[in-house]
Amino acid sequence: MMEAFDPDGIEPAVFVVGERHPALDEPWRAYRRARLIHVSDGVLTVRTEASRWVVPPARALWLVANTLHCLHARRPVRFYSLYVERVASSAEPAADAVPSRFPPLPAQTGALIPDTLTQALLAAAADFPLDRPFDEPAHRLLQVLLDRVAILPGAPLGLNWPRDPRAQRIAEVLGENPAQSLILEELAAAAGVTARTAARLFARETGQTFGQWRQQLRLLAALEHLGAGESVTQVALGVGYSDVSSFIAVFREAFGETPARYFR
Incomplete structure (x- = not known):
């Protein structure tokens, strides 16, 4: 189980964090970045002000930026969170952002079905250290990851x-x-x-x-x-x-x- 941390205090615009918990009952939170939560083991329940979501293994939930949400798991759960603050276009480069030519990321909160490649990329990106700037290979991997997230199909795992x-x-x-x-x-x-x-x-x-x-x-x-x-x-x-x-x-x-x- 990882210690609690504040994603808004992390410098990179795009990063991945892995978490493992014996059980989970997180308080309500909202972050300035969009967040993709991919469950690799266990089942995660996510509540927002408007919806309820149940995310089983090999599924994910995309939360748009500034969405108030809380996480709950009755049993052991492992998941990866991809945080995306913004992705610079070629007209506005930024040292900590991943240049982009991919389709727009989801504009609404919703469940997604990550393919095998996306799952492997999330696991690999979670090993990048967050206390120093990403190198070029890391940027390239994150670019491919965002390319994949942009085209993932949806899943009927929510309830308004x-x-x-x-x-x-x-x-x-x-x-x-x-x-x-x-x-x-x-x-x-x-x-x-x-x-x-x-x-x-x-x-x-x-x-x-x-x-x-x-x-x-x-x-x-x-x-x-x-x-x-x-x-x-x-x-x-x-x-x-x-x-x-x-x-x-x-x-x-x-x-x-x-x-x-x-x-x-």
């Missing part, structure tokens, strides 16, 4: 969180217990709102119907539990499915793999 207090009350109840069997009418009544209003709030603030949102919440909770080593049957029942076959089918449709194969 409602901002309206009434919808938030419903979301928090389900977030604490995804297997909760109450229907929307019952959840809405407990939150002091009608079911019709609650449905409208979820559609407006999350971009999903309540049913779609609830299913995604359960799938993300399933990723956390599968990453902790629980069996497929345990996870299916634990997130609210009485039929394991139905859970497997929904999981495969969402993530392209069965739960048993996803973490291999």
